Amino acid sequence: MRKTADIVIIGGGISGVTIGYFLLKHGAKNVVLLERDYLTAGATGRCGAGIRQQWGAPLNCRMSQFSCEFFENAQDELDYAHGIEFHQGGYLMLATTENELEQTRKNVALQNSLGIASKMLSPEETKEIVPLLDTKKILAAAYHHKDGHLNPFHTTQAFANAFKRLGGEIYINTNVTGITTTQGKISGVDTEHGHIATTIVVNAAGGYSQAVAALAGVDLPLHSERHNILVTEPVEPMLSAMLMSFSLNFYCQQVPHGSFIMGRTCPDQPNDLRITADSSFLEAMAKTITDVLPSLKNLRILRQWAGLYNMSPDKHPIYDQIPQLPGFYLAAGFSGHGFMMAPATGLSMAELILGLEPTLPWKQLGFNRFQSGELLLESSVV
Amino acid sequence: MLEKTGVPTETQIDSAFPNETRLNEGPVAVIECFQPIPCNPCAMACPRQAILPFADINDVPVMDNDKCNGCGLCVMKCPGLAIIVVDINWSETKALIKLPYEFRPLPQKGQILHALDREGHPIANAEVINVIVPANKTPVISIAVDKDLIKKVRNICIPEDNDSIVCRCSDITVADIQSFIAQGYTSVDELKRITRLGMGACQGRTCIPLVMRELSTALKKPISELTSGTHRPIVKSMKLGDVAAYGGKS
Ligand SMILES: Cc1cc2nc3c(=O)[nH]c(=O)nc-3n(C[C@H](O)[C@H](O)[C@H](O)COP(=O)(O)OP(=O)(O)OC[C@H]3O[C@@H](n4cnc5c(N)ncnc54)[C@H](O)[C@@H]3O)c2cc1C
Ligand code: SF4
Ligand code: SF4
Numbered sequence: 001m002r003k004t005a006d007i008v009i010i011g012g013g014i015s016g017v018t019i020g021y022f023l024l025k026h027g028a029k030n031v032v033l034l035e036r037d038y039l040t041a042g043a044t045g046r047c048g049a050g051i052r053q054q055w056g057a058p059l060n061c062r063m064s065q066f067s068c069e070f071f072e073n074a075q076d077e078l079d080y081a082h083g084i085e086f087h088q089g090g091y092l093m094l095a096t097t098e099n100e101l102e103q104t105r106k107n108v109a110l111q112n113s114l115g116i117a118s119k120m121l122s123p124e125e126t127k128e129i130v131p132l133l134d135t136k137k138i139l140a141a142a143y144h145h146k147d148g149h150l151n152p153f154h155t156t157q158a159f160a161n162a163f164k165r166l167g168g169e170i171y172i173n174t175n176v177t178g179i180t181t182t183q184g185k186i187s188g189v190d191t192e193h194g195h196i197a198t199t200i201v202v203n204a205a206g207g208y209s210q211a212v213a214a215l216a217g218v219d220l221p222l223h224s225e226r227h228n229i230l231v232t233e234p235v236e237p238m239l240s241a242m243l244m245s246f247s248l249n250f251y252c253q254q255v256p257h258g259s260f261i262m263g264r265t266c267p268d269q270p271n272d273l274r275i276t277a278d279s280s281f282l283e284a285m286a287k288t289i290t291d292v293l294p295s296l297k298n299l300r301i302l303r304q305w306a307g308l309y310n311m312s313p314d315k316h317p318i319y320d321q322i323p324q325l326p327g328f329y330l331a332a333g334f335s336g337h338g339f340m341m342a343p344a345t346g347l348s349m350a351e352l353i354l355g356l357e358p359t360l361p362w363k364q365l366g367f368n369r370f371q372s373g374e375l376l377l378e379s380s381v382v
Numbered sequence: 383m384l385e386k387t388g389v390p391t392e393t394q395i396d397s398a399f400p401n402e403t404r405l406n407e408g409p410v411a412v413i414e415c416f417q418p419i420p421c422n423p424c425a426m427a428c429p430r431q432a433i434l435p436f437a438d439i440n441d442v443p444v445m446d447n448d449k450c451n452g453c454g455l456c457v458m459k460c461p462g463l464a465i466i467v468v469d470i471n472w473s474e475t476k477a478l479i480k481l482p483y484e485f486r487p488l489p490q491k492g493q494i495l496h497a498l499d500r501e502g503h504p505i506a507n508a509e510v511i512n513v514i515v516p517a518n519k520t521p522v523i524s525i526a527v528d529k530d531l532i533k534k535v536r537n538i539c540i541p542e543d544n545d546s547i548v549c550r551c552s553d554i555t556v557a558d559i560q561s562f563i564a565q566g567y568t569s570v571d572e573l574k575r576i577t578r579l580g581m582g583a584c585q586g587r588t589c590i591p592l593v594m595r596e597l598s599t600a601l602k603k604p605i606s607e608l609t610s611g612t613h614r615p616i617v618k619s620m621k622l623g624d625v626a627a628y629g630g631k632s
Contacts, residue, residue, distance in 0.1 A: 157576065172566075231581070233619060257578060277614065279615070283625060283626070286622045286625035290622055290623055299621065299622050300619035300621055301620050302619050303581070303616065304614065304615055304616065
């Protein structure tokens with residue numbers, strides 16, 4: 001393993017590889033990425049990989065617009081033969097309460113003002129898009145035809161390959177066990193395979209970012225939460241759009257390969273780092289989904305698993321340098337939507353670290369907001 | 383070893399072989415059956431009582447090597463495929479091994495194929511000398527291999543193109559797997575995620591052992607040092623409607 005690097009990224013999820021890629025693209029050199037297990041071992045390999053631009057805060061709209069456009073062109077930009085399976089089958093957000101309907105209308109108006117062509121649909125129009133849907137509880141839905149979902153494994157690999165082509169180095173099966181400092185500044189990382197001297201460390205360890213920060217004695221205002229998800233047997237294509245509803249508490253999609261993937265937020269989840277599967281999720285999920293999509297009742301569940309949401313106080317990520325430890329950067333706290341924002345994460349972190357002019361409003365995502373109390377409000381998070 | 387991987391230790395293998403004098407005298411059965419299980423067709427099959435009669439059906443077979451003439455009747459009868467016949471002096475340079483072989487297609491006489499070790503790795507080429515297909519019993523294939531391999535070779539593999547499907551649920555071929563291994567996916571979990579192998583209805587029951595063999599060959603690591611990946615609930619697929627109905631009640 002190499003002994004020195006200009007920049008060391010900790011974490012081989014979608015955030016780590018996008019940050020690495022954009023750093024090199026913007027001229028950084030000697031960038032090394034360290035991953036404890038293998039690429040996508042964390043939340044990235046466990047997520048629904050739903051992509052949407054339908055948000056309730058301008059910041060998120062901008063970030064997700066940029067990311068979505070990036071994904072549309074990713075195959076060319078990243079030159080990845082297999083493709084990332086970006087299925088733009090649309091994304092439906094179902095409203096079932098008056099409050100939710102009101103909020104959804106406001107969000108669509110905001111999105112339209114920012115150039116996102118989402119629109120409101122009546123229950124009948126919604127059913128035209130998803131014939132499987134039982135609309136009895138549904139008041140209306142917001143729909144954006146360019147949203148969808150993609151394959152998180154191939155997307156991560158596409159970034160990783162591009163990163164390596166630009167000269168980046170990835171070490172998998174390499175646990176970071178310590179972060180060293182000299183005179184209050186970053187001086188290197190200890191790994192199970194040796195020490196790497198560096199003045200810049202990027203913590204992109206997802207649900208484990210608190211643990212990684214603790215290696216440098218830094219306490220982060222983040223915690224991790226277990227979220228369950230399941231997959232069914234593959235069947236003929238019958239659900240093109242991704243479906244979600246805050247009030248009904250679920251999201252569901254059919255991936256190109258034919259399987260249905262679905263998840264919901266369960267109460268009383270441990271917020272330590274446990275990711276064992278929870279059988280109570282299975283029952284609640286089955287009940288929710290067979291209410292909304294009754295014809296799925298004969299579909300067989302194959303597997304369930306869980307992953308960590310890394311939660312921040314306002315459910316927005318933190319992109320910043322740790323104020324008390326120069327050279328220690330953080331990109332975490334994605335609160336369950338870090339996959340779709342990943343290209344924005346990569347670009348923003350590269351601009352932040354390299355001191356470049358911001359393309360995106362990432363300055364709002366620093367630690368400052370917690371001191372000043374200017375938390376970012378977002379109505380559209382699970 | 384045996385319990386975990388199905389591969390006996392060297393000591394166990396040595397104990398199954400007759401001494402050198404007997405080996406040199408002519409063909410002889412070698413029974414690699416080490417665990418007491420309720421099974422005795424071998425003893426029943428031998429017309430010469432070279433496999434000593436069992437006092438109890440759980441006995442492990444014991445041989446009187448001097449009575450054995452290497453006829454191979456026991457080879458085709460053993461349901462555990464635990465018996466081979468070895469003729470060390472079949473030719474100047476080669477030994478003959480008679481192996482039980484359950485797969486189809488059967489090899490052809492004269493065909494050159496891969497001789498496999500106990501873990502399924504190809505370790506040499508072997509010529510097929512004879513193919514016996516008894517009714518309702520296991521076919522017996524005779525192959526010629528280098529003499530020093532008699533304690534190693536235990537199966538054969540008919541060379542085939544890499545288009546064979548390994549994961550039938552997701553149509554993943556040997557070539558796909560080899561290409562991903564070459565790209566640096568070096569564990570079952572990684573291969574699963576990138577290819578979807580093992581994620582279909584069979585939950586990996588058919589393909590994971592085959593994938594582990596490919597990994598073992600490519601990484602030059604024994605299968606015992608590899609892991610078969612994370613096993614996820616649920617154990618058996620269930621209909622969403624059934625789970626929902628159950629959830630409603632509880
Ligand atoms: C069930 C579920 C569904 C989701 N659905 C969606 C969705 O539909 N859309 C969406 O946008 N987002 C979704 N998310 C969220 C999304 O998965 C995450 O926000 C995103 O993947 C985070 O990526 P990351 O790279 O920051 O973290 P991770 O993917 O968790 O990567 C962190 C990596 O750091 C490594 N690591 C940890 N500690 C160390 C160490 N000491 N040394 C070296 N490496 C270390 C880990 O092994 C891991 O690979 C979902 C999440 C879950 C759990
Ligand atoms: S090879 Fe023939 S003689 Fe020898 S043990 Fe088997 S059945 Fe008996
Ligand atoms: S028939 Fe085969 S498995 Fe059964 S006891 Fe004899 S050698 Fe062992």
